[in-house]
Amino acid sequence: MSFLPDHPLLAALPDASEEQRFRTLFDRYFAGLLHLAERIVHCPHEAEEVVLDVFTKVWHQREELVVHGNVPGYLASAVRNRSIDYLRRRNRHRNITADLPIHRPCSAPSPEEQAATKQLQHLIEAAIQELPTRGQQIFRLNRFSGLTYQQIADTHGLSPKTVETHMRRNLIFLRNRLQRYCDLPL
Template identity: 35%
Template sequence: MIDIQEVKALQQQLSLTEDETAYVRLFRIYYTALFQFSLSFVKNKPAAEEIVSDVFMQLWQIRKKLDTISNLTVYLYTCIRNHSLNYLRKNKRESTSSLDDASLSIPSTTADPEQLYITTELAKKIDAIIEQLPEKCRIIFKLVREDGLKYREVAEVLDISVKTVETQMGIAMKKINLAIQPLTDPELLSATRLRCHQN
């Protein structure tokens, strides 16, 4: 999750003193999330890397005006979206392949082999469901759950209504809950444990 207070401090520092270390820190804070976001549009790793680099080069160019940007996170995500869409228009490419490089990890709190098996199966199931979500739904889910954006921020970044974000999150959560229900149902868990012992 992005520490908003740190971002604001770095933003102010960069704006007032043109501090390169603040700039590098901002780059490190945002790079992975922005790269994944761009990749979800362009489906091309080198292109996504270049888009993030271009946006940060522009950020450096406007560094003296950074104090006028009220929400840097929304600003950066919006820039990435616009650059990604421009890339697609320029290259006349259709986004057809599914891309979800970042997987949702569920940490295990025990070394119990049965629990590890169940946790692994649960993580696999969640990853599979996220990949099967419609693209818009998947992007919204990742922005909220993995990147920590608020619904209104996602709405602003994607130029959609907050209601649309709520609806898409509802769809995503319903599909995930339905998919993992067999792995979280106590009776089915007992059957799974029994199968583990028999193998």
């Protein structure tokens, strides 16, 4: 990657593609950054979203981004800042919803809202169809059937870490694919 020319981990991969070098960086630092985010946001799923957002941003800005020296420090600062931003948004949302009346009547969605929902469902399904077969299976079992990583691992003869890796890759792919349509919490 052009923004990390002297990072020792990536210097050992001079002939690797940008994607392979990024994958190496991701694999090396993801767990530690996830732990950091969990300590701040106190929720594993939200922490994973925060860290994936940081890596997605790094990937999209890889041409312009320049980091000299302390790459883990840069990533940790980015995760810390993103976690704090997340908490601020969550608290703002809680404050707004706390002001809403509890017993307000629910209205049926308008035809426009129904059409938009249906279109979004089609876009999501099309993006899921682009995943590799195993990735599709794991994603559907976790997100649609509600199975845990451990349950999926047990039924498919995989380790829970393998399932976690598949889900992480699936979420990154889907977030990138659907990013232009809206901010989706996957």
